[in-house]
Amino acid sequence: MQNSEGHFIKYLDDAETAGLKRGLRSIYPLSARECMVDGVDDACLDFSSNNYLGIADHPRLKEESIKWTNLFGTGSRASRLVSGTFAEYLDLEERIAEWKGYEAALILGSGYMANTGVLSAIADRKxxxxxxxxxxxxxxxxxxxxxxKFIRYEHGSIDALAKKMQIFNENRLAKTSDNGYRLSPDSAFDASKMVIVSDTVFSMDGDVADIETLAKFAKEKGAMLYLxxxxxxxxxxERGxxxxxxxxxxxxxxTxxxxxxxxGAYVACSKTVRDYLVNRCGSFVYTTAMAPGAYGAISAAIELVQTDEYCEIRKNLLDSSAKLAEEIRGLGFDTGNSATPIIPVIIGDTERCVRISQYLLSRNIFAVAIRPPTVPTNSARLRISLNAAHRREDIELLLEALEEAGRLC
Ligand SMILES: Cc1ncc(COP(=O)(O)O)c(C=O)c1O
Incomplete structure (x- = not known):
């Protein structure tokens, strides 16, 4: 036992030594603003969640989730292709397609499942x-x-993308790929199978891709764009x-x-792509449909975020996020190019970043230190995320504590 686990132990020891070992912390959410953090006696302001609109505990979502659970039970009983597709799931997918402005949509179990399943279905060795x-x-x-062939380009640079694509195509025509791998006849590259993949909002930086330029470029090159x-x-x-x-x-x-x-997650696409995924996407075909309660909550959320009230909430949140980023920069911190409620406070050094996060926690502010490998080496950061439930006084406490942390840590 000890022997077969030796390399796990070594990995964990090395991670610990480098200050990179991660662990689970128990949290009790009190509201979108506050949570209890294991080891801290008082409620903490929660600047760590992705619950940007603050609706994870909204009564409408809870009600609808309970309603669908009461109607259909706690499990969907089978994969979607067997007997796990209830009429309500199909209606919901039609509403998602309409909301996103596509012909069709498909719900998958999570964002991770969607990305791994869909990309591995639409792309292959060619x-x-x-x-x-x-x-x-x-x-x-x-x-x-x-x-x-997996080719990564410098963050946000369409020039770098164009250059890498050009080099790739030149190498391909020379029958050898850019890492020296020789293409055999049956794995020959198919030019109709180029896919450009990008986040729209980058999760650890809060910046936004230049989507329209990416779209124009993809079209020019005959590549598919997956966002x-x-x-x-x-x-x-306009409607979330x-x-x-x-x-x-x-x-x-x-997601x-x-x-x-x-x-849960969705893919919005043409009817053809949806049909193809229903046949070919492993993380759709070979997994049980989500629990009915999860679909119920999604149904309510889609309705809620389209209301005028939430259009206003979205606008206010984006305004206060821009203001907060500016205020944090005013304290001398680097917030990158954030244009969303995700505001990275880029510290660089991992240990200092952890110290700052711990200092904030001592002031009952929960903002997690994000370390490599989640972010590139030497770019450890606090990932502050603002949500619609935060009040101005919460933000002022955060700024005060950050200013102190900048001096003391
Ligand atoms: C950009 C991006 N895509 C996909 C995912 C995965 O989504 P989910 O949490 O629903 O699995 C995340 C979440 O962490 C994400 O940030």
Whole structure:
């Protein structure tokens, strides 16, 4: 036993020594503003969640989740392709398609499952995937699982993307790929299978991709554009539909787990792509449908975020996020190019970042230190995320504590 686990122990020891060992902390959510954190006696202001609209405990979502549970039970009983597709799930997918402005939509179990399953279904060994270097880990996992040539370009740089695509195509014509791998006749690259993959809102930086330029470039090159709208869904768009739509992306993927306050993910696409995924997407075909209560909550969330009230809440949240980022910069911190409620306070040094996070916790402010490998080496950061339930006095406490932490840690 000891022997077979030796390399796990070594990994954990090394991570501990480098200050990179992660562990689970128990949290009790009190509201969207506050939570209890294990080891801290008082309620903490929660600046760590993705619950941007503060609706994860909204009475409408809870009611609808309970209603669907009462109607259908706690489990969907089978995979969607067997007997786990209830009429209500299909109606919900039609509403999602309409909201996103696509012909069709498909619900999957989570964002991670959607990205790994869909990318590995739409790309194969004859494909090439071009991906932003700061894309979410699940997009990278899906790209690698597909067996496609996986080419990453510098964050946000369409010039870098164009250059990498050009080099790739030159090498391909020379029958050798850019890492020296020789293409055999049956794995020859198929030019119709180029996919460009990008987050719309980058999860650890809070900046937004230049989506329209990406879309124009993809069109020019005959590539498919796959956008991950996880952090934009609920938060951007006239009715909270996000930033990816049928005018810019061939496939828009997004999650219900963040601003939408639920669980699960969607892919919005053409009817053909949906049919194809129903047949070919492993993380759709070979898994049980989500629990009915999860679909119920999604149904309520989609209705809620489209109301005038939530259009106003979205606008106010984006305004106060921009103001907070500016105030944090005013304290001398680097907040990157954040344009969303995700505000990175980039510290660089991992140990200092952890010390600052601990200092904030001592002031009952919960803002987690994000360390490599989640972010690049030497770019450890506090990931502050603002939500619609935070009050101005909460923000002032955060700023005061950050100012002190900057001096003391
Ligand atoms: C950009 C992005 N895509 C996908 C995911 C995965 O979504 P989920 O949490 O629903 O699995 C995340 C969440 O962490 C994300 O930030």
């Amino acid at each position: 494909s090439a995937i071009f991906a932003d270097k700061l894309n979410h880990a699940s997009l990278n996992a899906g790209s690698m699982l597909s067996g496609a 991950d709208d996880a952090h934009a869904t609920g938060l951007f768009g 539909e996000g930033l990816a739509h049928c005018g810019n992306a061939n496939i828009a993927m997004g 219900f787990s963040k601003a939408m306050g639920c669980y």
